[in-house]
Amino acid sequence: MLVHIDGRTLGYAFVIPHTTSPYMSLNTFNLMFGRSLLWVPHEGKTIRILDGGHSLITGDYDFADERLWLRLTPALQDALGIQLQVASSDGLFFKTAR
Secondary structure: OEEEEOOEEEEEOOEEOOOOOOEEEHHHHHHHHOOOOEEEEOOOOOEEEEEOOEEEEEOOEEEEOOEEEEEOOHHHHHHHOEEEEEEEOOEEEEEEOO
């Protein structure tokens, strides 16, 4: 699926589409958006995502094929500074939220 942000095409990525909360592996997210997010286990069924000097705690994830997949819920998108505008057969269209 093609991933776009702010009118730029970032490239093709394997994404589990959803109209508001697509799944994207953490590795793919880092590649697509030029980030270097890391994660560590946290209490209960949550993880802490490390983003440079910032961190956030989320339960919006799953593991599949030995990868961490983020469920890009609107709340997680907001925390990561992106916003899904459109999910269609033409791809996922994001804009920066910051």
